[in-house]
Amino acid sequence: xxxxxxxxxxxxxxxxxxxxxxxxxxxxxxxxxxxxxxxxxxxxxxxxxxxxxxxxxxxxxxxxxxxxxxxxxxxxxxxxxxxxxxxxxxxxxxxxxxxxxxxxxxxxxxxxxxxxxxxxxxxxxxxxxxxxxxxxxxxxxxxxxxxxxxxxxxxxxxxxxxxxxxxxxxxxxxxxxxxxxxxxxxxxxxxxxxxxxxxxxxxxxxxxxxxxxxxxxxxxxxxxxxxxxxxxxxxxxxxxxxxxxxxxxxxxxxxxxxxxxxxxxxxxxxxxxxxxxxxxxxxxxxx
Amino acid sequence: xxxxxxxxxxxxxxxxxxxxxxxxxxxxxxxxxxxxxxxxxxxxxxxxxxxxxxxxxxxxxxxxxxxxxxxxxxxxxxxxxxxxxxxxxxxxxxxxxxxxxxxxxxxxxxxxxxxxxxxxxxxxxxxxxxxxxxxxxxxxxxxxxxxxxxxxxxxxxxxxxxxxxxxxxxxxxxxxxxxxxxxxxxxxxxxxxxxxxxxxxxxxxxxxxxxxxxxxxxxxxxxxxxxxxxxxxxxxxxxxxxxxxxxxxxxxxxxxxxxxxxxxxxxxxxxxxxxxxxxxxxxxxxx
DNA sequence: CGGCGCCATACCGCCCGGGTATGACGAGAG
DNA sequence: CTCTCGTCATACCCGGGCGGTATGGCGCCG
Numbered sequence: 134x135x136x137x138x139x140x141x142x143x144x145x146x147x148x149x150x151x152x153x154x155x156x157x158x159x160x161x162x163x164x165x166x167x168x169x170x171x172x173x174x175x176x177x178x179x180x181x182x183x184x185x186x187x188x189x190x191x192x193x194x195x196x197x198x199x200x201x202x203x204x205x206x207x208x209x210x211x212x213x214x215x216x217x218x219x220x221x222x223x224x225x226x227x228x229x230x231x232x233x234x235x236x237x238x239x240x241x242x243x244x245x246x247x248x249x250x251x252x253x254x255x256x257x258x259x260x261x262x263x264x265x266x267x268x269x270x271x272x273x274x275x276x277x278x279x280x281x282x283x284x285x286x287x288x289x290x291x292x293x294x295x296x297x298x299x300x301x302x303x304x305x306x307x308x309x310x311x312x313x314x315x316x317x318x319x320x321x322x323x324x325x326x327x328x329x330x331x332x333x334x335x336x337x338x339x340x341x342x343x344x345x346x347x348x349x350x351x352x353x354x355x356x357x358x359x360x361x362x363x364x365x366x367x368x369x370x371x372x373x374x375x376x377x378x379x380x381x382x383x384x385x386x387x388x389x390x391x392x393x394x395x396x397x398x399x400x401x402x403x404x405x406x407x408x409x410x411x412x413x414x415x416x417x418x419x420x
Numbered sequence: 421x422x423x424x425x426x427x428x429x430x431x432x433x434x435x436x437x438x439x440x441x442x443x444x445x446x447x448x449x450x451x452x453x454x455x456x457x458x459x460x461x462x463x464x465x466x467x468x469x470x471x472x473x474x475x476x477x478x479x480x481x482x483x484x485x486x487x488x489x490x491x492x493x494x495x496x497x498x499x500x501x502x503x504x505x506x507x508x509x510x511x512x513x514x515x516x517x518x519x520x521x522x523x524x525x526x527x528x529x530x531x532x533x534x535x536x537x538x539x540x541x542x543x544x545x546x547x548x549x550x551x552x553x554x555x556x557x558x559x560x561x562x563x564x565x566x567x568x569x570x571x572x573x574x575x576x577x578x579x580x581x582x583x584x585x586x587x588x589x590x591x592x593x594x595x596x597x598x599x600x601x602x603x604x605x606x607x608x609x610x611x612x613x614x615x616x617x618x619x620x621x622x623x624x625x626x627x628x629x630x631x632x633x634x635x636x637x638x639x640x641x642x643x644x645x646x647x648x649x650x651x652x653x654x655x656x657x658x659x660x661x662x663x664x665x666x667x668x669x670x671x672x673x674x675x676x677x678x679x680x681x682x683x684x685x686x687x688x689x690x691x692x693x694x695x696x697x698x699x700x701x702x703x704x705x706x707x
Numbered sequence: 708c709g710g711c712g713c714c715a716t717a718c719c720g721c722c723c724g725g726g727t728a729t730g731a732c733g734a735g736a737g
Numbered sequence: 738c739t740c741t742c743g744t745c746a747t748a749c750c751c752g753g754g755c756g757g758t759a760t761g762g763c764g765c766c767g
Contacts, residue, residue, distance in 0.1 A: 290685025397575025
């Protein structure tokens with residue numbers, strides 16, 4: 134199978150529509166139809182069921198979509214890292230990616246401590262939207278990432294645990310519920326008049342639901358301050374809490390684990406020393 | 421980058437010789453030369469240094485070889501698993517791979533216990549040469565594997581630890597060294613007249629050294645019995661020890677960890693239940 | 708029942724990947 | 738110093754395949 138075929142397949146699978154997929158790929162519809170048919174013949178299995186409105190995946194198609202995405206990311210990573218190998222004759226800089234607004238205190242400490250190391254190399258920090266960090270690590274755009282269980286998919290990475298914390302509910306100051314000393318998740322997410330905001334999925338669309346659609350932490354906190362929402366977050370988010378906000382522990386929420394993650398078989402000495410610094414600084418239990 | 425280009429590059433890199441690589445790929449030399457040159461142009465970096473005798477990798481080339489191998493394996497895995505998804509309409513059978521002769525007792529227990537489970541599916545056991553298990557898992561020929569640290573590269577897999585054990589020296593019965601109650605690695609591998617056998621590397625070639633070249637456990641034990649060799653092995657290999665052999669603990673040898681490993685994002689329910697059975701049966705400390 | 712939306716088929720042209728023949732170039736032998 | 742050999746690169750040709758346009762088949766819906 135060629136990566137071109139894989140790209141075509143993934144486009145059609147994601148759009149569920151040959152015409153739109155062709156447009157996205159910058160080509161005409163018929164050759165794409167033919168390429169998909171050829172792929173199905175070569176694989177020896179139907180990948181789509183042709184419905185009168187678009188196409189949907191078969192079981193085999195779902196397998197290929199899941200595995201093919203990581204495979205394609207691996208190929209892109211190989212190409213990207215090869216390019217970067219030659220670009221810099223000196224010590225290779227390290228690209229670190231993290232979710233904008235999360236673990237900022239921890240990252241500041243890490244970067245300060247690392248810069249003081251004798252073997253430190255340049256660290257380029259890339260703040261990307263929630264959920265994109267793992268993708269960037271998989272396709273070679275980043276060398277190392279700060280990720281959070283259970284939100285990010287850590288599978289396939291080597292990781293070191295940096296921190297484990299509980300979650301809290303952030304809600305408008307003065308709201309009756311803010312007088313509680315502790316809440317359950319069920320209680321926290323069903324307070325009348327304070328719906329849970331919705332975050333965009335990886336493809337930019339929003340899940341269905343009653344809450345407002347939001348894109349970053351600042352927006353959320355502003356909305357909470359206005360008495361229009363409440364949100365459950367790791368307690369390290371307290372550092373962002375100023376006037377107008379109240380915080381209540383959520384007793385039964387999943388613990389959030391902050392990890393530093395890097396691709397297996399990484400040979401970058403910069404990544405290795407950065408990870409070493411992180412483990413020395415934080416080195417939390419493996420919970 | 422297309423997988424075809426990647427295959428070509430890997431062939432040339434491994435052979436360090438365009439002519440031989442072309443032969444191995446079943447094509448003529450000139451188009452292969454051209455393909456490599458095109459790849460270098462597209463990547464924007466020299467991958468080889470042209471020497472009068474063959475070609476050697478640059479730094480960028482080494483990166484592409486390392487990352488490209490896993491990427492290519494991922495693409496092949498995607499294709500293979502897609503084929504296998506459709507092949508069987510019923511519950512999907514599971515392919516388990518393990519090193520021939522290793523952990524046989526543990527595997528027997530596991531397979532017996534699993535077969536008795538209510539949700540058990542067919543398990544196809546593939547015994548392959550040492551070191552090939554991880555490859556098979558990476559390229560989709562197997563769904564789950566029994567691996568051994570520190571010998572196998574576990575990076576990128578999800579694992580459960582099943583067993584941790586020390587290593588012992590197996591030597592001819594009656595040999596003076598067999599009267600020792602314990603040996604160090606240095607002592608065990610430098611007994612006059614008892615060289616350590618050499619095992620083939622993944623590509624089938626042998627490392628340099630004084631010991632005999634061998635291919636499987638039976639050969640080794642026979643040679644030891646004949647007084648021509650001695651070998652350090654995990655102590656579970658004692659079950660293979662019969663007349664004519666002696667066993668001495670090796671105090672400072674690395675502990676051997678037996679794990680069950682599977683690809684991340686595996687969705688096979690068969691793999692999941694097999695792993696569950698294994699953890700329940702053995703569930704060793706995570707040392 | 709007509710029109711529409713969507714995918715498949717038919718057919719064509721051109722690019723590119725593969726083949727053969729040959730050149731360039733450095734190493735080593737004499 | 739030169740001849741030869743080994744190795745990779747270049748030149749050139751050919752054919753398959755990929756992408757393009759035009760059009761057909763076929764459910765759905767109005």
